[in-house]
Amino acid sequence: MNSNWIINEKSFNIDKNKYYEGAFCQGNGYLNLRASFEEGLSKATQDELYERSFKSVTTEIQKNPISKWGTYIPTIMGNHPALNEVIINLPYFMEFSFRMDGEKLDMDLSNISEYERILDLQDGVLTREFIWTNKADSCKLKFRYNRFPSMEQKHLFVQKIEVEVLEGTSNLEILSGIDGKVTTNGYNHFVDMNTKIISDMISLRCKTDVENYVMELCKLSSDNVNFSIVKGEKDIRYKGIKQIKKGERYSFEKRSIIVTSRDLEEGDLEKRALILIDAADISYESLYRENKEIWNKKWNESDVKIEGNIKDQLAIRFSIYHLLRSNNEEDPRMAICAKGFAGEAYYGRYFWDTEIFLLPFYIYTNPKAAKNLLMYRYNTLQGAKENAKKYNSPGARYPWQSAIRGDEQCSLWEYADNEIHITADIAYGIWHYFKATNDYEFLINYGTEILFETARFWCSRVDKNKFGGYDLLNVMGPDEYSAMTRNNSFTNRMVKLNLEKAIEALEIVKEKDKLAYEKLNCKLNISKDEIEVMNIIASKLKVIVDKEENYIVQSEDFEDYAEIDIDGLWKDKNKPFGFFVTQEKLYRSKCLKQADALALAMLFKREFTEEQILNTYRKYEPITTHDSSLSPVNHAIVAAWIEDKEHLDKFTEYALNLDFNSDLKGAEEGIHIANCGCLWQLIMNGIAGIDTAINEGTVKSSRVKLPKDWTKVEFKLRWQEKTYKVEALKDNVFIKEA
Ligand code: BGC
Numbered sequence: 001m002n003s004n005w006i007i008n009e010k011s012f013n014i015d016k017n018k019y020y021e022g023a024f025c026q027g028n029g030y031l032n033l034r035a036s037f038e039e040g041l042s043k044a045t046q047d048e049l050y051e052r053s054f055k056s057v058t059t060e061i062q063k064n065p066i067s068k069w070g071t072y073i074p075t076i077m078g079n080h081p082a083l084n085e086v087i088i089n090l091p092y093f094m095e096f097s098f099r100m101d102g103e104k105l106d107m108d109l110s111n112i113s114e115y116e117r118i119l120d121l122q123d124g125v126l127t128r129e130f131i132w133t134n135k136a137d138s139c140k141l142k143f144r145y146n147r148f149p150s151m152e153q154k155h156l157f158v159q160k161i162e163v164e165v166l167e168g169t170s171n172l173e174i175l176s177g178i179d180g181k182v183t184t185n186g187y188n189h190f191v192d193m194n195t196k197i198i199s200d201m202i203s204l205r206c207k208t209d210v211e212n213y214v215m216e217l218c219k220l221s222s223d224n225v226n227f228s229i230v231k232g233e234k235d236i237r238y239k240g241i242k243q244i245k246k247g248e249r250y251s252f253e254k255r256s257i258i259v260t261s262r263d264l265e266e267g268d269l270e271k272r273a274l275i276l277i278d279a280a281d282i283s284y285e286s287l288y289r290e291n292k293e294i295w296n297k298k299w300n301e302s303d304v305k306i307e308g309n310i311k312d313q314l315a316i317r318f319s320i321y322h323l324l325r326s327n328n329e330e331d332p333r334m335a336i337c338a339k340g341f342a343g344e345a346y347y348g349r350y351f352w353d354t355e356i357f358l359l360p361f362y363i364y365t366n367p368k369a370a371k372n373l374l375m376y377r378y379n380t381l382q383g384a385k386e387n388a389k390k391y392n393s394p395g396a397r398y399p400w401q402s403a404i405r406g407d408e409q410c411s412l413w414e415y416a417d418n419e420i421h422i423t424a425d426i427a428y429g430i431w432h433y434f435k436a437t438n439d440y441e442f443l444i445n446y447g448t449e450i451l452f453e454t455a456r457f458w459c460s461r462v463d464k465n466k467f468g469g470y471d472l473l474n475v476m477g478p479d480e481y482s483a484m485t486r487n488n489s490f491t492n493r494m495v496k497l498n499l500e501k502a503i504e505a506l507e508i509v510k511e512k513d514k515l516a517y518e519k520l521n522c523k524l525n526i527s528k529d530e531i532e533v534m535n536i537i538a539s540k541l542k543v544i545v546d547k548e549e550n551y552i553v554q555s556e557d558f559e560d561y562a563e564i565d566i567d568g569l570w571k572d573k574n575k576p577f578g579f580f581v582t583q584e585k586l587y588r589s590k591c592l593k594q595a596d597a598l599a600l601a602m603l604f605k606r607e608f609t610e611e612q613i614l615n616t617y618r619k620y621e622p623i624t625t626h627d628s629s630l631s632p633v634n635h636a637i638v639a640a641w642i643e644d645k646e647h648l649d650k651f652t653e654y655a656l657n658l659d660f661n662s663d664l665k666g667a668e669e670g671i672h673i674a675n676c677g678c679l680w681q682l683i684m685n686g687i688a689g690i691d692t693a694i695n696e697g698t699v700k701s702s703r704v705k706l707p708k709d710w711t712k713v714e715f716k717l718r719w720q721e722k723t724y725k726v727e728a729l730k731d732n733v734f735i736k737e738a
Pocket of ligand 1: 480630
């Protein structure tokens with residue numbers, strides 16, 4: 001194993017268990033699995049029911065403090081009475097437990113030594129090794145577990161467990177099966193569950209509360225242990241008992257197939273599962289090899305090599321690993337949720353994180369995946385139109401929190417009503433993708449329609465002011481600690497782009513494909529007057545730059561807010577600032593949850609002078625709390641531009657460690673996937689100084705700024721059908737076609 005690619009947990013610590021469940025989450029795009037132990041933890045039941053109502057995730061204390069199993073297929077979402085559409089935690093088919101003379105194996109309670117768990121980022125395999133000595137100290141067993149979801153056979157999960165008897169004799173009981181007694185956020189989404197034995201295999205089939213069906217089918221094999229099957233109503237298991245003695249070795253292999261009625265493939269679930277389990281009936285080594293081949297291809301497109309700091313190298317690969325495993329470029333009905341499908345916080349929903357923080361990584365490393373993310377928005381355009389109707393508006397208003405249907409899922413009114421920039425962020429994403437790829441087919445057939453419908457919405461959302469201009473009132477910009485602002489510069493600029501690009505895209509369609517243009521015109525019933533109005537509004541929306549201090553003003557009313565003693569109130573900086581101040585006070589104070597004017601600077605670098613960006617940074621950075629994980633990495637990018645070495649180092653370290661450093665436990669409820677995506681942008685835009693295709697027509701670097709200890713960064717970049725290899729050194733950047 002290559003130490004630049006592996007992450008290890010060297011000893012078991014119950015306080016960090018939940019962190020590792022999230023950090024070591026495995027996936028192949030279709031299926032995502034938190035890294036819980038096969039045998040579970042006796043102290044952490046997984047079927048407790050509780051009432052969870054919607055609260056701000058920033059300040060919420062989550063239930064299940066020790067362990068939360070998680071088996072997620074993004075298109076399987078259910079209906080929660082208070083929370084709306086939520087991702088469902090599916091029955092646990094990884095289960096595998098042992099008893100030695102009646103004593104149960106438990107990482108917390110048993111006598112465990114030489115424990116080590118390793119996630120290999122290169123092939124997505126999770127390995128666990130340890131020695132288990134029974135309480136009487138008469139028998140000692142050595143265990144080695146390997147497991148991975150196959151990148152090649154997307155419905156397949158592979159497990160291999162080897163046991164060696166180091167000392168003594170014992171009666172070993174082995175139980176392995178499917179446990180359906182799981183809940184999601186304390187809620188049971190299954191209305192029906194059946195277990196069944198199919199020849200020598202076990203299966204569980206369930207129906208969800210929105211009438212989706214899920215079937216899991218497992219086959220266990222071992223050279224020297226015979227199994228019987230114990231069938232319960234909500235669980236089904238293989239059971240084997242064996243007298244073991246020193247020197248013996250045992251090996252178990254389990255193949256699990258999961259299929260659902262929401263899969264892109266059609267057909268009877270049981271028939272499909274049986275065909276798939278047959279296809280998986282090859283050696284562990286062959287399954288591993290085909291899995292590895294796909295991982296190799298993915299890493300070949302997207303690896304970032306850092307010289308000079310091994311820890312940072314691992315951390316960046318850790319974030320890319322999660323970007324690769326959580327993305328399903330084959331299914332345009334889904335995007336990537338805020339927690340990267342590695343936990344239940346944020347309920348498996350999609351935010352602006354997708355277009356602004358994640359999309360660039362895919363645009364520049366795997367445009368097919370980027371297109372798929374945008375197709376999700378096209379496929380939920382109807383939901384956005386219905387959402388606009390709810391606000392008595394024409395066109396399409398994308399929801400702040402989106403799921404499968406595409407209508408609003410967020411039940412906190414101030415976000416749903418006011419955090420409207422999401423709609424324009426999607427327009428930005430479309431334009432960014434188009435400029436970087438020249439994908440006219442996408443723009444003509446899908447992108448323009450979204451751009452136009454969203455532009456139409458904006459024309460009804462603006463208010464005309466007494467000076468003949470237009471305002472966007474009652475807006476929450478990216479900074480969620482300013483809830484109802486006037487003319488948020490970020491939102492205004494994004495809306496301007498949305499309006500302008502709708503018109504430009506329409507011109508492009510007209511020029512490139514007359515027939516498509518006619519069809520679109522007919523479908524959308526576009527009038528000259530409407531375009532004229534869009535033009536006028538776009539030209540009159542303000543991006544405010546303070547005349548005296550020459551910085552980008554977050555919103556017209558920001559300076560009216562009260563001063564607040566951030567340092568004095570923030571008693572424990574390990575917790576978000578939001579824990580120490582009421583929401584109501586946050587909403588009227590001069591403190592930021594996250595980058596806002598600096599998010600604008602990040603996206604439209606070329607529109608501001610270096611001095612303006614520097615002044616904006618100096619103005620807002622001291623009052624920004626970074627209570628949102630989207631903030632530090634945005635700051636790192638801008639710090640690189642303004643050549644603030646100290647802040648570049650500080651925020652790069654902050655962002656790299658957010659989920660990677662086990663002491664911070666950031667990954668407990670899932671991965672901060674937007675941070676992962678934006679870390680890649682930090683490499684491209686901040687460190688290597690390469691501007692995006694929104695701002696620049698060719699791949700070129702304006703300046704390079706390597707963080708502390710780094711001597712070189714190397715990565716590949718796709719740009720308008722070409723692949724470039726970038727090498728950033730201390731004082732120079734070399735870009736050549738690969
Ligand atoms: C942030 C939002 C973000 C959401 C999901 C919130 O805490 O303030 O900007 O979209 O988390 O990541």
